[in-house]
Amino acid sequence: MRMSLVATALVALPLLAACTQNADTGSSAGSGDEADPRALVVDSSADACALSSTEAPAGTLTFDVTNSGDQVTEFYLLGEDGLRIVAEVENIGPSISRALTVNAPAGTYVTACKPGMTGEGIRGEFTVTESDEAVAVNADEQELVDQAEANYAAYVEDQSAQLLEKTQEFVELYKTGDDDAARALYPVARTHWERIETVAESFGDLDPMMDAREADLEPGQKWTGWHLIEKDLWPQRAEDYTALTDRQRATYADNLLANTVELDSRVQELTYTVDAIANGSRGLLEEVATGKVTGEEEYWSRTDLWDFQANVDGAKVAWEGVQPIVEAKDADLADQLSSRFDELQALLDEQREGDGFVSYDDLTPEQVKDLSDAVNALSEPLSRLTAAVLS
Amino acid sequence: MLADDRAELVDLLERWTLAAEQMTAGQPAGTGAVDGDVRLPPDDTGEALDLPASGLSITFGFGPSLFRDGEGTDRFGIADRQPDALRELPHFPGDILDPARSGGDLCIQACADDPQVAVHAVRNLARIGFGTVSVRWSQLGFGRTSTTSTSQSTPRNLFGFKDGTANVKAEEGAALNEHVWVGDDAGAGWLAGGSYLVARRITMTIEVWDRQPLGDQESFVGRTKGTGAPLSGGEEMTEPDFDMPGSNDQPVIPTDAHVRIVHPDAHGGVRMLRRGYNFVDGSNALGGLDAGLFFIAYVRDPGTHFVPVQLAMSKNDALTEYLKVTGSALFAVPPGAGPGEHVGQSLFA
Numbered sequence: 216m217r218m219s220l221v222a223t224a225l226v227a228l229p230l231l232a233a234c235t236q237n238a239d240t241g242s243s244a245g246s247g248d249e250a251d252p253r254a255l256v257v258d259s260s261a262d263a264c265a266l267s268s269t270e271a272p273a274g275t276l277t278f279d280v281t282n283s284g285d286q287v288t289e290f291y292l293l294g295e296d297g298l299r300i301v302a303e304v305e306n307i308g309p310s311i312s313r314a315l316t317v318n319a320p321a322g323t324y325v326t327a328c329k330p331g332m333t334g335e336g337i338r339g340e341f342t343v344t345e346s347d348e349a350v351a352v353n354a355d356e357q358e359l360v361d362q363a364e365a366n367y368a369a370y371v372e373d374q375s376a377q378l379l380e381k382t383q384e385f386v387e388l389y390k391t392g393d394d395d396a397a398r399a400l401y402p403v404a405r406t407h408w409e410r411i412e413t414v415a416e417s418f419g420d421l422d423p424m425m426d427a428r429e430a431d432l433e434p435g436q437k438w439t440g441w442h443l444i445e446k447d448l449w450p451q452r453a454e455d456y457t458a459l460t461d462r463q464r465a466t467y468a469d470n471l472l473a474n475t476v477e478l479d480s481r482v483q484e485l486t487y488t489v490d491a492i493a494n495g496s497r498g499l500l501e502e503v504a505t506g507k508v509t510g511e512e513e514y515w516s517r518t519d520l521w522d523f524q525a526n527v528d529g530a531k532v533a534w535e536g537v538q539p540i541v542e543a544k545d546a547d548l549a550d551q552l553s554s555r556f557d558e559l560q561a562l563l564d565e566q567r568e569g570d571g572f573v574s575y576d577d578l579t580p581e582q583v584k585d586l587s588d589a590v591n592a593l594s595e596p597l598s599r600l601t602a603a604v605l606s
Numbered sequence: 607m608l609a610d611d612r613a614e615l616v617d618l619l620e621r622w623t624l625a626a627e628q629m630t631a632g633q634p635a636g637t638g639a640v641d642g643d644v645r646l647p648p649d650d651t652g653e654a655l656d657l658p659a660s661g662l663s664i665t666f667g668f669g670p671s672l673f674r675d676g677e678g679t680d681r682f683g684i685a686d687r688q689p690d691a692l693r694e695l696p697h698f699p700g701d702i703l704d705p706a707r708s709g710g711d712l713c714i715q716a717c718a719d720d721p722q723v724a725v726h727a728v729r730n731l732a733r734i735g736f737g738t739v740s741v742r743w744s745q746l747g748f749g750r751t752s753t754t755s756t757s758q759s760t761p762r763n764l765f766g767f768k769d770g771t772a773n774v775k776a777e778e779g780a781a782l783n784e785h786v787w788v789g790d791d792a793g794a795g796w797l798a799g800g801s802y803l804v805a806r807r808i809t810m811t812i813e814v815w816d817r818q819p820l821g822d823q824e825s826f827v828g829r830t831k832g833t834g835a836p837l838s839g840g841e842e843m844t845e846p847d848f849d850m851p852g853s854n855d856q857p858v859i860p861t862d863a864h865v866r867i868v869h870p871d872a873h874g875g876v877r878m879l880r881r882g883y884n885f886v887d888g889s890n891a892l893g894g895l896d897a898g899l900f901f902i903a904y905v906r907d908p909g910t911h912f913v914p915v916q917l918a919m920s921k922n923d924a925l926t927e928y929l930k931v932t933g934s935a936l937f938a939v940p941p942g943a944g945p946g947e948h949v950g951q952s953l954f955a
Contacts, residue, residue: 311837508892598819
């Protein structure tokens with residue numbers, strides 16, 4: 216039983232490249248699509264910012280920005296005051312093109328290319344004329360943005376505080392050997408972690424110390440954190456497992472608590488932009504898709520559905536924070552997201568038991584598939600959320 | 607290996623060498639598919655009849671366990687000839703290896719322009735080996751993911767990106783000697799002129815990847831999706847400028863971009879010859895594609911040319927968020943067999 220056969224086959228098909236000219240490759244200013252006055256071409260060179268037109272009808276405008284200079288450039292569409300950023304595209308390397316799509320109501324704007332990313336850039340006036348295409352205008356958008364950002368920061372701080380409180384309780388139970396109570400509290404405490412998982416993960420030093428699974432370790436790396444304690448509390452699936460001593464328990468418990476204190480203190484400093492909030496919502500659903508619905512996250516305790524719910528909670532809070540902004544800009548997307556969150560929640564509710572959820576092992580393959588399908592159904596529109604918020 | 611007899615192993619290698627010579631020349635194995643005694647099953651299985659050789663190449667390799675099995679037993683009297691670099695690969699973060707898709711005493715890589723020809727080769731070689739060997743795992747790939755010659759355009763992997771832009775090419779004689787072939791320096795022994803084959807079955811979380819914004823996908827890779835140019839600009843073959851400043855006081859090629867993490871500049875100049883392929887093994891239980899990249903690299907020393915690069919990738923590469931390594935193996939590939947020789951003859955000399 217020891218031979219491996221590696222059969223690989225190359226299918227030789229001629230590459231059908233370059234048969235049609237890709238619109239993105241248009242490099243010279245002035246060659247904008249004649250048929251579409253809303254498709255604009257921008258040539259950002261070392262000393263000029265040339266637009267194919269400085270006027271367009273209101274609606275969904277596309278700026279196809281090509282960098283013909285030799286430094287990284289940025290392109291901005293600014294409000295009439297030259298300060299408010301309506302839309303921007305960053306990090307355009309030399310000879311690279313980037314498309315920027317923006318819903319622009321009629322008005323006077325300022326365009327700016329910023330080769331070298333310094334100063335106020337090479338500016339010009341840009342006019343959006345009245346047209347038949349309706350563009351949603353939300354006069355209070357800045358207010359909505361400010362509110363969303365403040366609310367989300369408060370949510371993260373609250374979850375972090377609850378995580379700290381529950382972790383204190385948990386490590387005490389674990390250290391004193393009250394394993395039944397520790398097992399009961401484990402998924403409850405982790406709920407607060409999972410709700411803000413994308414934020415917690417942004418601390419690249421703390422995350423591996425607190426949430427690494429055994430398979431995540433690199434050679435020589437010491438395993439600490441939640442999942443090590445999880446294995447010690449639920450060793451049934453482990454082979455030849457040696458239970459931790461009281462002294463080892465205390466060491467790992469104190470380490471987890473110290474890192475949670477550190478996390479909580481760092482969270483107080485964080486602020487969130489609306490696009491970061493929208494990305495966080497998408498990111499939490501990705502966590503569900505890659506770790507929870509597959510039963511990989513809580514390998515020992517099988518409490519994956521608690522984490523699943525917590526990720527969905529966090530994603531939903533983030534979504535609801537930006538929902539008023541999106542409703543004004545893309546009502547269909549807003550409706551779809553609301554109903555898909557509800558559909559996923561209804562499926563999760565079927566697996567509730569007491570204050571929590573059934574074990575992952577109690578799910579039938581069909582139930583797992585149904586949950587996965589609902590995650591996919593939600594994740595697809597969610598992947599368009601950030602762009603909608605920024606549009 | 608089922609057998610633990612040295613003569614049987616050598617005999618198998620002789621029979622494989624003969625069949626490989628026939629098939630790479632576009633001939634059927636043995637007495638052919640239709641020319642034999644009607645009372646006997648044909649020597650050749652027949653599905654490559656009427657097809658050309660299709661550029662078929664067959665490469666054989668020897669795994670660490672051929673030299674010492676799981677109990678450390680030297681079944682074939684070759685333990686003292688095991689190269690130092692031929693050891694089980696270490697565990698890398700993100701490895702979720704399936705033992706049934708990993709390891710092995712021997713390996714065969716068959717590549718052809720037509721998958722039917724490649725599968726025909728593997729099928730017939732496996733058949734020749736029944737009783738002496740048995741198949742532990744196999745992997746069918748399609749659409750090569752790296753150029754191996756400057757005459758080829760760079761193909762795309764299942765993330766939709768060009769892959770293998772900086773691969774060692776057949777035309778780069780000096781680079782092949784430096785990075786791919788085991789030299790004839792002291793200690794190389796029987797493997798002089800050979801190489802090491804690293805195989806990694808890298809599963810991609812396709813559906814999650816497909817939901818990443820274009821700008822994010824390009825940031826993870828460090829290249830544009832269209833032309834494959836580095837984000838620091840130019841054309842596909844332009845060298846990346848890792849120091850070029852970008853927006854928000856970050857380099858334009860992000861610090862965790864794939865092209866930066868695995869670039870030879872970050873690893874003392876080491877390069878690999880990649881001969882990988884895309885794979886799709888149907889769908890998984892959740893309806894997602896069971897798909898990814900069957901990574902195959904040839905290097906002169908896995909300890910210097912593969913392990914550090916893989917470790918850096920596992921730890922720091924933005925792409926790993928969308929990858930799971932589900933199979934892994936390392937083999938020593940003996941030098942090519944000359945006329946009248948069998949594959950691996952130098953090992954048993």
